[in-house]
Amino acid sequence: MSNKNKLDLPTSLSKNSSMRLDLWTWKEVEKYLVNCKGIILPIGSTEQHGPTGAIGTDAMTAEAVAREVGIRTGVLVTPTQPYGMAEHHLGFPGTMSLRSSTLQKLIHDLLISLVMHGFQRIFIINGHGGNIASIKAAFSEVYNTASSRHLPVAKSLRFKLANWFMSPEVFRQARALYGEREGQHATPSEIALTLHLEPSLLAKQSELPDPAPAGPIYTYKDFRQRYPDGRMGSDPFLAKAEDGEMFLDKAASALSNDLIDFLKET
Known part of the structure; x- marks a missing residue:
């Protein structure tokens, strides 16, 4: 990424290439806020991803993309919120879900x-489709809360939701590589990114029978009946770690550009 897309921070802060809020002191955050009012909040989910995918896929991928965007842009990144609205996956052991109302209040x-x-510009990088409605509802609530409390930043406050897996660059590449076998859940694109991030997961990959075709989502019992092994039209066996590295780069590039534009909005 060119320098024009990186914020001009004080030298003492720009040397901290991780841009991780959890590794900073409050004094460093205070100094950062003098020059930048933006911050990135990654959010994922802890849910089943088919018989070969990691349960932490959505949180792992959102965190990786967020941290890479933070490094490329110089924008601070909060710790990842690893739990989301995944009630429809509760028929599979290991899934841990928040109710939609709980997630909305948490956000x-x-x-x-x-x-x-x-902070006046908060950029959420999301890794789970089931979170979208709750996050958008939370935005509306926060605007109202900030206004009713007469917070100084209420008028200039802006939030933006970025679903890394839905960015046009990532979507086009996934379709080019996997076609219809990309599916809608436990997709080879997201699994590829986890293989790049955690090589130990390679040992779990194996060829699978044809998945149940993608379709509607209702209760967790209905989901388990429609999609017995957790996949929705996807073939994660096609995933390769080198593809994951490419997806990370494409997602980080696209979202970095979106974030810089977002920070410049008036």
Whole structure:
């Protein structure tokens, strides 16, 4: 990424290439806020990803993309929220879900915390489709809360949701590589990224029978009946670690550009 897409931070902060909030002190955050009011919040889910995919896939991928975007842009990144709205996956052992209302309240409280410190542009990088509705509902609530509390940043406050797996660059590449076998859940594109991030997962990959075709999502019992092994039209056996590295680069490039544009909005 060119330098024009990286924020001009004080030398003492720009040397911290990780841009991780959890590794900074409050004094460093205070200094950062003088120059930048933006921050990235990654959110995923802890849910089944078919018989060969890691349960932490959605959180792992959102975190990896967020941290890479943070490095490329110089924007601070919060710790990852690893739990999402995954009630439809509760028929599979290991899935841990929040109710939609709980997730909405959790996002509200996290965002208000950041807003109270002076952050005005909060960019959520999401790894799970089931989170989208709750996140958008939380945005509306936070705008109202900030206004009703007469917070100084209320008028300039902006939130944006970026689903890394839905960025046009990633979507086009996934379709070019996998076609219809990309499917809708436990997809080879997201599994490829986990293989790049965690090589030990390679040992779990194996050829699988044809998956159940993608279709509607209702209750967790219905989901388990429609999609017995957790896949929705996907063939994760096609995933390769080198593809995952490419997906990470494409997602980080696209979202970095989106984030810089977002920070410049008036």
